[in-house]
Amino acid sequence: MELELPHWKDVPVTLGSDGLYHAKVTVGRKPNGDLDRRHRSGKSEAVVRRKIRELLRKVTAGQKPRVGRVPTVEQWFRIWLTDIAPYGARPLARRSLDxxxxxxxxxxFPHLGGLLIDALEAEDLDRLYKAMFSKKPKPCSEGHVLKTHAVIRRGLEIALRRERVTRNVAKLMDPPGAPRVARESLSADESRAVLEVASRRRNGARWYVGLAIGPRQGETLGLRWSDLDLDNEIVTIQWQLQRLGWRHGCDDPxxxxxRPRAKNRNGLHRFEPCPKDCKRHKGTRGCPPPCKRDCEEHASTCPKKQDGGLVLTRPKGWRRRPHPRVVALPPGVARLLREHKETQKAEMREVGTYWHANDYVFCHRDGRPMDPRVDWADWKDLLREAGVPDARVHVMRHSTATALLELGVDLSIVQEVLGHSDLRTTRGYQDVGVELTRRAAAAMETRMAAPSQRPAERLQMASVTDLVTERLRRRSS
Structure with a gap:
């Protein structure tokens, strides 16, 4: 049975022994069935009645305030990343969560953590981004600042949905940093040069697969022979190989x-910053920040470490796909994979009992999975030998999208090949190269030249008309 809310003028206000005016009003029931009574106080009766009126207005509008104090930015983001983000319909992947x-x-946390989440202003975010761009000795990249802004925007959006805030200030301001940077791709000649060098190397088929169907690096390294149907020349992409950070398996991280180490009797915690003339961390990313008193890092040295190293995980968008991603292989690439399989069998016989039976298509000579860092180094060496400018491993994915577009493949098919959940993402991966613009120029030339052809056609038609008229005149005479 629903309770009828009282009128704000009918709520009794009393003067307490502390010199303040107090009032209590029932605004409904708690989840356990008890009455939900709210308390308001102030220096005058008018102040208390104004608070009661505002409370009843929110309750009537379905915006009943939560009980308890408003969390700070740090408190809310810890709640979000611990209890909300890892679960639900769209949980964050492990690497994204880290x-x-x-x-x-x-x-x-250092710049915004102490602020109440409902008191956060756009100017507070501006000061954070200014600090990131002014970092010494090396400022943060624009992409790094933009991704930090995206994390804040997402965290505040969840707070808005949970009615912890009334607005998302990160959405009310322009994103920091530069606009979108055009993604690069290899030209047809550069791709051929890379494949020419790859054909002479071990695991050369890996780069043919990367340029033919454009899988992500982890998806290529996570391919297993059970995912390939070489008779029908198709591949099912349902796993990716990633290196995840370790987590403590002990009770007290x-x-x-x-705990003392062989080379460090004081343990791994650092509570003092490095001196200004530090030489130990010179040439690296910079001196690491001091640890907190309750630091839970350094999990990679834990004797019971878990959930880390090279791990097979599901690829992006796996939960939102109705079926596994199945992609057809070009016949030439399928033939190379058959040859690669025979080569791997020979390596297996050579290694013998030392072979790691992981069923990976691309692996080390003893069957161990290929580390993404090793794969990255192989790609860089491949580009140098092929005489191609330096590029990321991910450039193969963009090159596949561009090549398929130049071949006239429909955009929705390109989306399925690349495994994108949103067509707009596929559009962003495609680079409109010079070949497509040359086709557009030829089509425009035809269109622009059409009117100039019409006078000649009319002249030709007029000549035929005059000839017919002349012949008729001759016959009549």
Whole structure:
């Protein structure tokens, strides 16, 4: 049975022994069935009645305030990343979650953590981004700042949906940093040069697969022979190989990091910053920040470490796909994979009992999975030998999209080949190269030249008419 809300003028206001005016009003029931009574106080009766009127207005509008204090930015983001983001219909992937925590610890908590989440202003975010762009000795990249802004925007959006805030200030301001940067892709000649060098190398088929169907690096390294149907020349992409950070498996992570080591009797925690003339961390990303007193880092040295290393995980958008992603292979690439399989069998016989039976298509000579860092180094060496300018491994994905577009493949098919959940993402991966613009120029030339052809056609038609008229005149005479 629903309770009828009283009128704000009918709520009794009393003067307390503390010199303040107090009032209590029933605004409904709690989840356990008890009455939900709210307390308001102030220096005058008018102040208390104004608070009661505002409370009843929100309750009537379906915006009943939550009980308890408003959380700070740090408190809310910890709740979000611990209890909300890893679960639900669209949980964050492990690596994305680690990246979110890293940005929170390094930037969001130190600069915004103490502010109440409902008191956050756009100017507070501006000061954070200014600090990131002014970092010494090396400023943060524009992409890094933009991704930090995206984390803040997402966290505040969840707070808005949970009615912790009434607005998302990150959405009310322009994103920091530069606009979108055009994605690069290899030309047809550069791709052929890369494949020419790859054909002479071990695991050369890996680069043919990368340029033919454009899988992500982890998806290529996570391919297993059970995912390939070489008779029908198709591949099912349902796993990716990623290196994940380790987590503590002990009961007290802080004490684990503080235990003495062979080379460091004081443990791994750092509570003092490096001196200005530090030479130990010279040439690296910079001196690491001091640890907190309850630091839970250094999990890679934990004797019971878990959930880290090279792990097979599901690829992006796996939960939102109705079926696994199945892609057809070009016949030439399928033939190379058959040859690669025979080569791998020979390596297996050579290694013998030392072979790691992981069923990976692309692996080390003993069957161990290929580390993404090793794969990255192989790609860089491949580009140098082929005489192609330096590029990321991900450039093969963009090159596939561009090549398919130049071949006239429909955009929705390109989306399925690349495994994008949104067609707009596929559009962003495609680079409209000079060949497509040359086709557009030829089509425009035909269109522009058409009117100039019409006078000649009329002249030709007029000549035929005059000839017919002349012949008729002759016959009549």
């Amino acid at each position: 990246d979110y925590w890293s940005r929170c610890h390094n930037w969001i 802080s004490a684990c990091g503080a």
